[in-house]
Amino acid sequence: MYYLGIDLGGSNIAVGLFDDAGKKVLSKSTKTLHDRTFEEIVSDMAQLCQKIIVETKISIDEIKSIGIGTPGACDCEKGILLYACTFSFTNVNFREELQKYIDLPVYIENDANCAVLAEYFVGAAKGISDAVMITIGTGIGGGVIVDGKIMTGFNGIAAELGHFVIVKGGIKCGCGRAGCFESYASATAIIRMTKEFIESNPATGLLTYCDGDINNVSGKTIFDAAKLGDKDGEKLVEIYEDYLAEGIASLINIFQPEVFLVGGGVSKEGEYLLVPVRKIVSERTYMAKSDLIAQTRLVKAEMGNDAGMLGAAMLGKEFSRDA
Ligand SMILES: [Zn+2]
Numbered sequence: 001m002y003y004l005g006i007d008l009g010g011s012n013i014a015v016g017l018f019d020d021a022g023k024k025v026l027s028k029s030t031k032t033l034h035d036r037t038f039e040e041i042v043s044d045m046a047q048l049c050q051k052i053i054v055e056t057k058i059s060i061d062e063i064k065s066i067g068i069g070t071p072g073a074c075d076c077e078k079g080i081l082l083y084a085c086t087f088s089f090t091n092v093n094f095r096e097e098l099q100k101y102i103d104l105p106v107y108i109e110n111d112a113n114c115a116v117l118a119e120y121f122v123g124a125a126k127g128i129s130d131a132v133m134i135t136i137g138t139g140i141g142g143g144v145i146v147d148g149k150i151m152t153g154f155n156g157i158a159a160e161l162g163h164f165v166i167v168k169g170g171i172k173c174g175c176g177r178a179g180c181f182e183s184y185a186s187a188t189a190i191i192r193m194t195k196e197f198i199e200s201n202p203a204t205g206l207l208t209y210c211d212g213d214i215n216n217v218s219g220k221t222i223f224d225a226a227k228l229g230d231k232d233g234e235k236l237v238e239i240y241e242d243y244l245a246e247g248i249a250s251l252i253n254i255f256q257p258e259v260f261l262v263g264g265g266v267s268k269e270g271e272y273l274l275v276p277v278r279k280i281v282s283e284r285t286y287m288a289k290s291d292l293i294a295q296t297r298l299v300k301a302e303m304g305n306d307a308g309m310l311g312a313a314m315l316g317k318e319f320s321r322d323a
Contacts, residue, residue, distance in 0.1 A: 002058055004066040004104070005313025006045050007111065010034050010086040013041065015048040016309035017056060017063075022122035026056050027309060038089040039097065046101035065105040065316030068094050069114035069308045073157040079108050082156070107315035113150050113159065114311030115263060115303070116143030121314045123302035125259050132257040133301060134161050134248070136264035139174070140182040144255060162186065166246050181247035187219030187266050190240055194221050197236060204232045223269050241273065245280035252296045253286045263301030270300055 002025065007014040009032060016027035028048045032041065045068070053060060072084025079095025081087075095106040109117075116125070116133040125131035129148040135141040142161025144151040151158050162182030163175045170179025171189075183189055194217045198206055209225045210216035222240065225233025252260055262274065278298050287293045303310060 001064040002062055003064055003313035003316045004049050004052070005114075005309040005311070005315075006049075006066065006068045007114070007308030007312060008032065008041070008045070008068055008070045009111070009308070010071065013044055013048065014309050015045065015052060016306065016313060017052050017058065018310055018313045022118075022310055022314065024306060024310070025058070026052050027306070028052055034086055035088055038087070038092045041087075042094065042097040043101070046098060049102055060102070060104065063104060065107060066098060066102065067114070067312035067315030068098075068106065068108045069111040069312035070094075070108060071111055073155070074108045074110055075156055076107065076109055076152065079106055081108060105316065107312075109150070109312065109315055110143075110156070111308050111312075112141030113143045113152070114315070115141070115301070115307040116145055116261070116311070117150065117314050118303045118307040118311035119261055119263075119301055120145050120148075121317065122310060123307070124261055124299050128258045130255070130257045131259050131261060132161070132251055132255050133261035133263055134251070135301075136186060136244075136262065136266040138186060138188050140186050141264070144257075146255075161247075161251060164247075164250065166243065166250070181243075184243040185240070185247055187264070189243075190219045190222060190236075190266070191217050193236060193240065197232065201232065205230050206232050206236075209233070219266055220269075223272065227272065238276075241276050242280060244273075245277045245284065248277065248298065249281045249284035252281065257296055258294075260296050260298045261301040262298070263303075263307065267300050274298060274300060 003018050005016050012029045013032050014029040017025040030044055070081050071086045073082045080093050083090050094108050098106050112135055115135055119125040131145045133143045140162030142159045144159040163180045165179045166181050167179035171183040172178050173180035173183045198214050206225050209221045222233045222236040226237040282288045
């Protein structure tokens with residue numbers, strides 16, 4: 001059987017057809033233009049699916065389902081996106097609307113949950129029934145698999161792993177609280193930290209790693225500088241690693257997953273980032289010193305850009321919910 005997966009992002013709608021093993025057969029994408037109506041966006045999703053079906057010449061009878069990964073909170077049983085700050089529409093039924101075009105079961109799930117599902121079926125958590133993933137980008141997304149099932153909470157919005165407080169009374173977060181993990185460990189937080197440092201230390205060499213213009217600071221700037229021995233870069237990377245490890249250690253204490261996956265743009269730093277973070281985490285997690293207790297493995301997520309599509313496609317495998 002084959003599975004269609006749709007990654008509905010704020011910028012792009014990406015649709016992929018995958019086989020049973022999670023191997024991509026074909027994918028296509030188009031701009032989301034996220035201030036459009038819900039109906040227009042679903043029409044584009046359907047067109048991409050239909051183009052893929054036509055080009056691959058795979059019969060619709062061989063396709064089991066369509067899965068949609070979206071930002072925001074979903075009612076997965078009903079196929080409804082309840083709310084996502086990315087879009088102007090709320091409480092819309094993707095299942096019913098997409099089935100007007102294609103007669104297949106349609107599933108919907110939060111995009112961070114789809115990312116961890118992709119790792120579970122094909123990637124770094126393959127076959128591992130207890131896994132936690134954070135995706136470090138503009139914010140921090142989270143997905144938790146417990147006993148081989150996505151942990152959704154009773155209302156579908158569990159595993160917002162970016163929004164627990166690591167600095168009480170700290171930096172204001174988009175969620176309304178102050179001092180959230182996301183406010184200290186996202187790429188946005190790295191950029192803020194780097195810019196603040198440059199503003200208060202105008203002679204720093206860090207500027208040479210962003211073409212002399214503070215507006216070019218990215219989540220990579222401090223890593224690029226540190227790797228070339230820049231002392232300010234090294235110092236900021238150390239501060240960042242400490243915040244990241246602080247949050248990860250708490251999450252490991254709570255969930256004790258077999259693997260803890262780090263994905264998103266910042267995870268591209270790979271072992272350069274993870275080696276020191278592992279060391280700090282091992283000093284802060286409960287029972288980490290005991291030889292008798294198996295320890296969580298902290299690893300980089302493997303699925304990259306296709307994770308959203310693939311995880312969405314695999315929703316047809318994961319769930320036996322009625323469509
Ligand atoms: Zn928050």
